[in-house]
Amino acid sequence: MTLSKPPISSLPLLENGDRLTRAEFERRYNAMPHCKKAELIEGRVYMPSPVRAQKHSKPHATIIGWLFNYCQVTPGIELLDNPTVILDEDNEPQPDACLRLEEAVGGQSRITEDDYIEGAPELIVEIAASTVSYDLHDKMQVYRRSGVREYLVWRVVDRALDWFIWQEGTYVKLPVDDDGTIRSRLFPGLWLAVEDLLGGNLVNLVAALNLGLASPEYQDWRQWLEAKLSGHEPSK
Numbered sequence: 001m002t003l004s005k006p007p008i009s010s011l012p013l014l015e016n017g018d019r020l021t022r023a024e025f026e027r028r029y030n031a032m033p034h035c036k037k038a039e040l041i042e043g044r045v046y047m048p049s050p051v052r053a054q055k056h057s058k059p060h061a062t063i064i065g066w067l068f069n070y071c072q073v074t075p076g077i078e079l080l081d082n083p084t085v086i087l088d089e090d091n092e093p094q095p096d097a098c099l100r101l102e103e104a105v106g107g108q109s110r111i112t113e114d115d116y117i118e119g120a121p122e123l124i125v126e127i128a129a130s131t132v133s134y135d136l137h138d139k140m141q142v143y144r145r146s147g148v149r150e151y152l153v154w155r156v157v158d159r160a161l162d163w164f165i166w167q168e169g170t171y172v173k174l175p176v177d178d179d180g181t182i183r184s185r186l187f188p189g190l191w192l193a194v195e196d197l198l199g200g201n202l203v204n205l206v207a208a209l210n211l212g213l214a215s216p217e218y219q220d221w222r223q224w225l226e227a228k229l230s231g232h233e234p235s236k
Helices: 022-030 053-071 138-146 194-199 202-213 216-229
Strands: 039-041 044-046 077-081 097-101 123-128 150-155 160-167 170-173 181-183 191-193
Touching: 039 138, 053 077, 053 097, 053 123, 053 202, 138 150, 138 170, 160 194, 191 194, 191 202, 194 202
Parallel strands: 123 150
Antiparallel strands: 039 044, 077 097, 097 123, 150 160, 160 170, 181 191
């Protein structure tokens, strides 16, 4: 005898703080199409409050614009906004943004048949209120353990930015160079003018990125990506 599945309406709603398996989290999330964002971090459900304009939405748009300018000229990478990322049985975050290398150029994540990311994207960006946010605590430890290679957190209220790189199982901060720029180690040419970002100077923010895109290390990497995607199997 086959038991019929209960109707979707009989499933309990997700609640902030619920302790669930990933399978149960997904069942309840899928039954709530009105819910725009929910995350499972170390088996606990997090459901953010409504998005504030100046403290989240505007910074989020700025980060997406900065990453888009990089992504549009760089082959073999994908920019994703608010994607569901399946990391393990207790963790299914929905980061504000991420850059992932495609599998064809050695990326460590993949797109599943049902169109989610499985595995750790190479770069994840979160817009956080302050240092008290779980983005810099529980979620950061999950990303570190899962092998997210670079992790950028913009602490809007604190007017500060933390950019971490994964080294031997731990995160260390990338330095701010003398010109006020942080340079990605994993994505050549991805340069971030910190004070221009925090101050909302978008013209200078894009100008600093364009300098990165004109750098010899970026040009070499782009040529490597193009050759790899064409099947020439270049050495790096």
